[in-house]
Amino acid sequence: MDLSIGEVSKRSGLSVHALRFYEKEGLFANPIRRTPGGQRIYREEDLQWLASCARLRSSGMSLAAIRRYVELMRQGPGNEHERLALLHDHEKRVEAQIHELHECLDVIRYKVKAYAEYVARTQAGELRDPTPPDAEADCHRAAPAGPSTG
Template sequence: MSGLSIGQVAERTGLSVHTLRFYEREGLLAQPVRRGPAGHRVYDEDDVGWLGVCIRLRASGMPLTDIRRYTELVRAGQGNEAERLEVLREHRERVLTQRHELDECLKLITHKVGIYESRLGLRDHVPDCADQTL
């Protein structure tokens, strides 16, 4: 039986072996992980691709419960695309809100950096700001 070992998948995805086992236990894989003759996990390229999806969803802040729900819908096959779409739309809204909040934080930080660079002579002018003492 050819395929990838758990160590190879860990190396390719950047996930730890422990995390891969956790994802499997939590039902986050789109298909059951095959086992070799000795009982070792054997992954294929589809598994690696799906893990890439999970990694991105997780990195964007999607809760494991939502990833599990989305995985269950994918695993169930065609006919539930509207539900999959709803899971992704809801998450997209959370990501857009988070991105907006981060943009606002970045504006403040950039402004403050400008103030301190100006005070230290690293910048020619002070950015406009009502409170330049913080």
């Protein structure tokens, strides 16, 4: 089934401008066909690729890396080890991001707990000193020292 750029925009959630940009940058797995009048014609496979491409982008893969991956796909069989290496490198970066986010979440959870306890004690009239828990101390107790703990 052929799709117009407007239909692809609606179904993919990408703007018409973004779709043109992706095409110009060589980010589609297959070349986009055109009508004799020059209008773009998309296929269901293009939508499926856009969904994968959007996941790669939202996970932090650079346009250059996606472009390289597409180039390798278009070359066909014989370069699977290069595709695997590219995806494996990205997988390592995403795993590192997830690890860092887990550390951030630990700090946030610690702070939520500390402030929830403080608020509960304050509301119960147990505290005379209205000073909330020390933010810096919270941070350093919640996670090992590092660049993303503050």
